[in-house]
Amino acid sequence: MNIDFKELANKYQTPYYVYDFDHITAQYTELKESFRARKSLIAYAVKANSNLSVIKHLATLGAGADCVSIGEVKRALKVGIPSYKIIFSGVGKSDDEIREALKLDILLINVESAEELNRVELIAKELNKIARISIRVNPNIDPKTHPYISTGLHENKFGVDIDTAKRMYIQCKNSEFLEPTGIHCHIGSQLTQLQPIKDAIKIVADLVRNLKAIKIELSFMDVGGGLGIVYKDETLINTYEYAQSILDTMFGLDLTVICEPGRFIVGNSGVFVTKVLYEKVNGNKRFVIVDGAMNDLIRPALYNAYHRIEVLNDNKEFSDCNIVGPVCESGDFFAKNIELPKTTHNDLVAIYSAGAYGFTMASNYNTRGRVAEIAVENGIDRLIRRRETFEDLIALEEEFIK
Known part of the structure; x- marks a missing residue:
């Protein structure tokens, strides 16, 4: 990644997110090419990073979109992903979301329970439309990942077991308003072992064969996502x-x-770039206080997630420290007990591997505006989301002040 973080800080201030669009292109192309021997659709999981410019960039490469809210569906449509490449997943779709998805004529609704299938059928009948259905099968396979991002075990809230799925497909076949079109399986995120994926897909493929034997012919197998990164x-x-x-x-x-x-x-x-405000020592504990906070990047606080961190200075005097932000919570940290060089006011700190579940999980806690997002492509930077102002934060409230 050849990006001048200091130049971007001078131009756009800190904190900020920066995304290397050339890397995004390379990752998409690698995965698409891996399936070149078969009909395939790479449906980008919008929840990972829902910036419109990111989605549009992937749309130009031919990607579809996997969406978990009607808002994400609308984001995908807005930047040019055609409806026939959009999937609507998620364990808790409201009636209004189902209704709108049917009106938008997207490729598939991934159904996660028998009760949800009944709601979809009822709404499709109300609209006099046929709902193309995929059912999410929970294969009860341990994905060997963090428990918070595991989705393929019966103890998780996602999908249905094999027997329930069969009954649901039969309901689809016999319904005037449901069309059984696909099957879905996703066992978790940040997967680094292939065997659990193979085991899960085998279970799903066997179900497809059983369905075929009773004249239920599907067109799509959604194998989920979850491939890990370093x-x-x-x-x-x-x-x-x-x-x-x-x-x-x-x-x-x-x-x-x-x-x-x-x-x-x-x-x-993606890289999240923040700057040092000052250092302090409590007893024998050193704290590096930066202008970014847990509301900007919550993964360390939420999952105790590791991100590689680099202080952009030439100081060779290293010691143990915690990197913390201004938010009034003890959980407001990016790293604990990490060896970093001595810092001074305005030194930049780069937090890597922040392109997924970074900005998209940000909040305005402590009335902090969300930060700027920047794209770099072919060595040229551009702003793809401006920094929020105080006026942005109160815009939906001030007219109601009495």
Whole structure:
């Protein structure tokens, strides 16, 4: 990543997010090429980074969109992803969201429960429309990832078991307003082992074969996303081996493969850059206080997640410290007990692997405006979201002051 963080800080102030669009292109292309022997759709998981310019960039590369709210569906449509490349997933869709998704005629609604299927059927009947359905199967496979981002076990809230899925597909077949079109499986995020993915897809492929035997013909198999990235020292899944293991498992099935990567595409494209305000020592504990905070990047506070951190100075005097922000919470930290050089006021700190689940999970806690987002492509930077002002923060409230 050849980006001048100091120049961007001078131009756009801190804190800020910067995304390397060339890296995004490379990641998308690598995954798409891995499936080149088969009909495939790479449906970018919008939740990972929902900036319109990021989604539009992927749209120009041919990506679809995996969305978990009607707002994300509208984002995808707004920047040119066609409706026939959009999937609507998520465990808790409201009636209004289902209604709007049907009106927008998107490719698939991924259904996560028998109760949800009933709601979709009822709303489709009300609209006199046919709802194209994919059912999310929970294969009860341990993904070997962080428990907060595991989704493929029965103890997780996502999807249905095999027997329930069969009954739901039969309901779809017998319904005037439901069309069984696809099948979906996603066991978790930040996956670094191939075997759990292979085990899950085999279970789903066997179900597809059983459905075919009773004349339920599907067109799409959504194998989920979740491919991991390097945050520290992870050994990653080879994308070609990943694709081949899926295609081998699907032998004999004429299905279009849908893959829904998010973190894999954008995670290592992004860096969160903040600056040092000052240092302090409490007893024998050193704190580096920066102008970014947990409301900007919550992963360390939420998951105790690791991000590689670099202080952009030439000081060779290292010692143990905590990097903390201004938010009034003890959980407001980016790293604890980390060896970093001595810093001075206005030194820049780069927090890497922040392109996924960074800005998209940001908040205005403590009445802090969300930071600027910047794209760099072919060595040229541009602003893709301006920094929020105080006026932005109160705009939806001030007219109601009595």
